[in-house]
Amino acid sequence: MRYFFEDFSFDTARRELRRGSDVIAIAPKVFDLLGYLIDNRDRVVSKDDLISAIWQGRIVSDVALTTRLNAARRAIGDSGDEQRLIRTFPRKGVRFIGAVHETAGPAGATVPGGSPKPGFATPDKPSLVVLPFTNLSPDPEQEYFADGVTESLTTDLSRMVGIFVIGRNSAFSYKGKHVDLKQIGRELGVRYVLEGSVQRSGSRMRINVQLIDAETGNHLWAERFDKPIADLFDMQDEIGARLANQLGTELVTAEARRAARAPLPDSMDLYFQGMACVNRGSDPINLSQARKFFEQALCLDAGNVEAMVGTAFVDAMRGTSMQTGDRAARLQAAEKSLTEVLAHVPNHAMAHCLLGVVQIFTKRAAQGIAECERALALDRNLATAYGWIGLGKCYLGRAEETEAYIMQAFRLSPRDNRAFTWTTNAGVAQSYLAADEAAAYWFKRSIETNRNVAAFVHVYLAAALAHLGRIEEARASVQAGLAIDPNFTISHFHACAPTDNSTCLAQRARIAEGMRKAGLPNG
Numbered sequence: 248m249r250y251f252f253e254d255f256s257f258d259t260a261r262r263e264l265r266r267g268s269d270v271i272a273i274a275p276k277v278f279d280l281l282g283y284l285i286d287n288r289d290r291v292v293s294k295d296d297l298i299s300a301i302w303q304g305r306i307v308s309d310v311a312l313t314t315r316l317n318a319a320r321r322a323i324g325d326s327g328d329e330q331r332l333i334r335t336f337p338r339k340g341v342r343f344i345g346a347v348h349e350t351a352g353p354a355g356a357t358v359p360g361g362s363p364k365p366g367f368a369t370p371d372k373p374s375l376v377v378l379p380f381t382n383l384s385p386d387p388e389q390e391y392f393a394d395g396v397t398e399s400l401t402t403d404l405s406r407m408v409g410i411f412v413i414g415r416n417s418a419f420s421y422k423g424k425h426v427d428l429k430q431i432g433r434e435l436g437v438r439y440v441l442e443g444s445v446q447r448s449g450s451r452m453r454i455n456v457q458l459i460d461a462e463t464g465n466h467l468w469a470e471r472f473d474k475p476i477a478d479l480f481d482m483q484d485e486i487g488a489r490l491a492n493q494l495g496t497e498l499v500t501a502e503a504r505r506a507a508r509a510p511l512p513d514s515m516d517l518y519f520q521g522m523a524c525v526n527r528g529s530d531p532i533n534l535s536q537a538r539k540f541f542e543q544a545l546c547l548d549a550g551n552v553e554a555m556v557g558t559a560f561v562d563a564m565r566g567t568s569m570q571t572g573d574r575a576a577r578l579q580a581a582e583k584s585l586t587e588v589l590a591h592v593p594n595h596a597m598a599h600c601l602l603g604v605v606q607i608f609t610k611r612a613a614q615g616i617a618e619c620e621r622a623l624a625l626d627r628n629l630a631t632a633y634g635w636i637g638l639g640k641c642y643l644g645r646a647e648e649t650e651a652y653i654m655q656a657f658r659l660s661p662r663d664n665r666a667f668t669w670t671t672n673a674g675v676a677q678s679y680l681a682a683d684e685a686a687a688y689w690f691k692r693s694i695e696t697n698r699n700v701a702a703f704v705h706v707y708l709a710a711a712l713a714h715l716g717r718i719e720e721a722r723a724s725v726q727a728g729l730a731i732d733p734n735f736t737i738s739h740f741h742a743c744a745p746t747d748n749s750t751c752l753a754q755r756a757r758i759a760e761g762m763r764k765a766g767l768p769n770g
Contacts, residue, residue, distance in 0.1 A: 250285050252332065252345040254414035255323055257285060264322060267416045273322045276301060281319040284333060284343040291550060293340040316341065329594060336591055342550070346411035348374065348436045373502045374437040376413040377401045379422040383446040393445040396454070399487030403628055410498060413437060432461025439501070441494070452476050454486060458497055468497045485658065488628040492660035499523055514548035521557050526664045529564045530699035537561055552588055556598050559584040563601050567608050568701035569743045570732055581605050596626035604635050608745045612642040630660035634669035641676045644750035649676035667697035671704055678707055679754040686711040702732035710761030721765035736770025737762055
């Protein structure tokens, strides 16, 4: 049996571990331990399981077992701190969590008749290869740029949750070759192929990219970037980030469609269906549907970390929406779930970001900003973290700093499906600064982007319009908010104050006065 993960191949017949074409030296017991973890990757393996399988039940000290486990981690470029591929579950055991696809038999196996049998089995999770972008210009400098975009994008996509991305070396073996994309899908065992081209036209750079279903050959998504040429390396990073963020949503959508057709969806299928609901909006209906999918995923696999984060996301978004009812309980539940996740997976970027969001909304803005910054250290392209940092600055009495963070979020992901939350945060900051015209602009942009925004967005807009003297518009906006949440009142607005900062509280008093002018009940 041959297993493939990241740039590694693990051949049980030859007892070889390779990274690319290089053989990695590994002790026999360490090889056996790694093989056992990979073969049993669908579950947490206990200490007793390992001793029974690898040492045939002989007495083995905890130190010896830990030493072998650390050696296995080092062999595949992992560590006890990072736990990117081998994760420890305290008091339970360990589990191999890397994306794996496998093929029976050694490389070059043949089918009856002697012809080669190319290809690997497609992994259970969404799998992708980023083919080397084609340089359509004669300028050799752009050849380097095209390769740089490919490598940057491959790296960024590899950080995405639940996505198996073929390593750079394998992808570049197709550079300059005209190969049928279905054939590439079969040879690499991937569901999707991303290809693109780079062309310079005068002082502008044009990049075309398209996502293709490798099984059917159907085009699923295409995008074009047309930018003035500045610093090529900065462009490379920016384009890689934008593509990774947009492609993430497209892959979730494609996988959710696939999962909806599956007769027996597994835990990750259900997770992707939940994420598809999340991507449609943060209104109560979509969030409720998302939570059902996440809960079903956890029923099938209680260790599905992404589904745990998904449920926490639902609770956090409900808590931050200022809906009347169980707001505090939602935020508390989200914090509990995220703390548990991070105890087992300390480097989960989105979990850190969401924990930061909860802290920002529970009068701990400085801590929340630090958590979001930790998330960005783990995933530089997590655009939403910038949006939440901006709001956190607002609650520290520094609302004038917010808009710069919102702009950074848009720079990374200008068409993000969560962008309406960033424009809302920008509107809140402008309201705090008494810049009512700017606040109204941002809130209207939120509503136009997503008609399913929470009631408080309409009410904040009403306050800004009232301060501008546009009372009829303000009253209409209040009514739109009350249609979503009939119990929203000025008293509720005060009760939801996410800060004790004296500057912020004075700013909120002015906003509340605008709400009163617009006709919002006192409660």
